[in-house]
Amino acid sequence: MHDQTTRDRILESALHLFSTKGYIGATTKEIAKKAGLAEVTLFRHFRSKEKLFETVLNSYTFLPDLKGLLPQVSDKPYEESLLIIAERFYDKLSERKEMIQLVQAEVQRYPEKLLKTYQKFIYELWHTLALYLNELQKKRIITKLDPEIGARAFLGMCFAYFNAQELMLNKTPDKKTKDETLKGFVQIFVRGTTA
Amino acid sequence: MHDQTTRDRILESALHLFSTKGYIGATTKEIAKKAGLAEVTLFRHFRSKEKLFETVLNSYTFLPDLKGLLPQVSDKPYEESLLIIAERFYDKLSERKEMIQLVQAEVQRYPEKLLKTYQKFIYELWHTLALYLNELQKKRIITKLDPEIGARAFLGMCFAYFNAQELMLNKTPDKKTKDETLKGFVQIFVRGTTA
DNA sequence: TGCTTATGTAAGTGGTTACTTACATAATAA
DNA sequence: TTATTATGTAAGTAACCACTTACATAAGCA
Numbered sequence: 355m356h357d358q359t360t361r362d363r364i365l366e367s368a369l370h371l372f373s374t375k376g377y378i379g380a381t382t383k384e385i386a387k388k389a390g391l392a393e394v395t396l397f398r399h400f401r402s403k404e405k406l407f408e409t410v411l412n413s414y415t416f417l418p419d420l421k422g423l424l425p426q427v428s429d430k431p432y433e434e435s436l437l438i439i440a441e442r443f444y445d446k447l448s449e450r451k452e453m454i455q456l457v458q459a460e461v462q463r464y465p466e467k468l469l470k471t472y473q474k475f476i477y478e479l480w481h482t483l484a485l486y487l488n489e490l491q492k493k494r495i496i497t498k499l500d501p502e503i504g505a506r507a508f509l510g511m512c513f514a515y516f517n518a519q520e521l522m523l524n525k526t527p528d529k530k531t532k533d534e535t536l537k538g539f540v541q542i543f544v545r546g547t548t549a
Numbered sequence: 550m551h552d553q554t555t556r557d558r559i560l561e562s563a564l565h566l567f568s569t570k571g572y573i574g575a576t577t578k579e580i581a582k583k584a585g586l587a588e589v590t591l592f593r594h595f596r597s598k599e600k601l602f603e604t605v606l607n608s609y610t611f612l613p614d615l616k617g618l619l620p621q622v623s624d625k626p627y628e629e630s631l632l633i634i635a636e637r638f639y640d641k642l643s644e645r646k647e648m649i650q651l652v653q654a655e656v657q658r659y660p661e662k663l664l665k666t667y668q669k670f671i672y673e674l675w676h677t678l679a680l681y682l683n684e685l686q687k688k689r690i691i692t693k694l695d696p697e698i699g700a701r702a703f704l705g706m707c708f709a710y711f712n713a714q715e716l717m718l719n720k721t722p723d724k725k726t727k728d729e730t731l732k733g734f735v736q737i738f739v740r741g742t743t744a
Numbered sequence: 745t746g747c748t749t750a751t752g753t754a755a756g757t758g759g760t761t762a763c764t765t766a767c768a769t770a771a772t773a774a
Numbered sequence: 775t776t777a778t779t780a781t782g783t784a785a786g787t788a789a790c791c792a793c794t795t796a797c798a799t800a801a802g803c804a
Contacts, residue, residue, distance in 0.1 A: 360750080374657050378573045382792065392752055397793065459654035461717055462569050469718075476713055497740075503733035507706045510713075510734075514705030517712070518671055522656055523664075538698035539705075545692075546741025555780080577762065587782055592763065 361399050363389040368410050373452040377407055377460055411467060416450040416475060424482050432495055433544045439483070440512050440536040447516045448526065455521055480505050487547075496547045504547060511539045556594050558584040563605050568647035571654055572602055606662060611645040611670060619677050627690055628739045634678070635707050635731040642711045643721065650716055675700050682742075691742045699742060706734045 367389040371380035382403055386393040400406040423442050427435040447454060461468050483505035490496045496504075515535060519527050527535070562584035566575035577598055581588040595601040618637050622630040642649060656663050678700035685691045691699075710730060714722050722730070 376571055376573065376654070376658065378571065379658065381790085383790095393792095394753090394794085395751060398750080403792065455657060458716070459571070459657075462650060462654075462719075463571065463574065465719070472717055476717065499737070500729075500733055503730055504737065506710060506730065507734050507737050510707075510709030511702045511705040514709045514712075515701060517709075518705075521653070522667055522671065524657075524660070534695075535698055535701065538695055539702050542694065542699065542702050542741035543737065544741070546737035546739070576760085578760095588762095589764085589783090590781060593780080598762065 360389075360391065360395065364391065364396055364399055364406070365410055365413055368406055369414055369452055369456070372407065372410060373456040373459075377463065382406075408467065411471065414450070414453045415471060416446065416453055423479075424486055428486070428489075432490060432548065433540060435486075436508070436540045436544060437537060440508075440540055441533070443479075443509065443512050444516055444532065444536060447513070448520060451520055458521070480509060483509060494549055497549045499547060504543075508539075508543050511543070512536065515539075555584075555586065555590065559586065559591055559594055559601070560605055560608055563601055564609055564647055564651070567602065567605060568651040568654075572658065577601075603662065606666065609645070609648045610666060611641065611648055615641055615670070615674055619681055623681070623684075627685060627743065628735060630681075631703070631735045631739060632732060635703075635735055636728070638674075638704065638707050639711055639727065639731060642708070643715060646715055653716070675704060678704060689744055692744045694742060699738075703734075703738050706738070707731065710734075 364385065368380070368385045371385050371388060374380075382396055383393050385406075386396045389396075396406070400409065423439065423446075427438050430438070457468055457472050461472065480502070484501040487496060487501035487504045491498070491501060519525060559580065563575070563580045566580050566583060569575075577591055578588050580601075581591045584591075591601070595604065615638070618634060618641075622633050625633070652663055652667050656667065675697070679696040682691060682696035682699045686693070686696060714720060
């Protein structure tokens, strides 16, 4: 078959251009050029631009990355756990920045393709955190509150911070500012939820 | 000059199509058709597609809308104030949903045009809330915390909820669910910040 | 050596797009 | 009535795009 590294280079280049210029705005010519290849090579690896787009979406899912995040902290104290979750969550978002930009920009246009992935992503994460909060509630560590609303609130703070900084303003905050902000979020949330 | 209502119809149609299909994806033909006009009429009102885009951006700023939101609540008790702010904020975002979708999707592509507007929007709102929190801090109503981080946390929860529901899942939650969620957010935040 | 495989260059095709030009029409104002 | 204004229909243009076809080349393998 075709060279794997060539294929990967096309996918990487495509992800970058789709995420910055959008599906329509990124041309096959430009994608190939950025990968250092002739346009025709792109079409030898992928039947069509649409097929390439789908492959990009499937190759860069962020789902598995985040699943393992929560179980690891269940033994640690509440505040410490949340700080770890906040930091990992933010870092994963940063790492997958291009993919998230792509999804946010194109959901309206290709809901069939994108919505399922994204819904799963939001839902799984949110729900897993809700389960964790529910556990803590049973142990009387946190106060009586809807755990799903709590999960929403916590992840929402972190996501909105990421969104504003990295997607909108396009500026990664320095580590110190980031850490302090997330710590501040955790403090408010912990204070607002402990029994 | 040209008819004002015709112009407005083009702008409205353009906003809708730009926000759902993106700048490149929305064609002048389709915009005109949706406005019930011939394509050539669009070009009689706007020199170019780009000029039309800029006019849309300037016509639908959400900035002034939100500025008046905060001063009105300064006499009310803390929790009540925050609930009002959360609800108004969410509703304004809903009302301007198309504009926000447009900005989020296109910032990467036209930062010169969009960033200034959006930066102002985030910054003003966030900063105004921070000032309000700072006031409360002086009155010893809320605890010692960075007011800007507090503002970020609070608006972040609300924005992320809006973003997930209305932009991603494209489903406006029913009033009851929405109210309860926002109330939950406010409770966590108030509990987490009161002295 | 000769065959296969992955790439390249070059040229082209049919469709679409932003935008233009020319001319017609209906309403309104002088 | 006549001139103006806002629209319409129709046709066209130059550029670009996704995708194709034909042919060349260089490397590795049989």
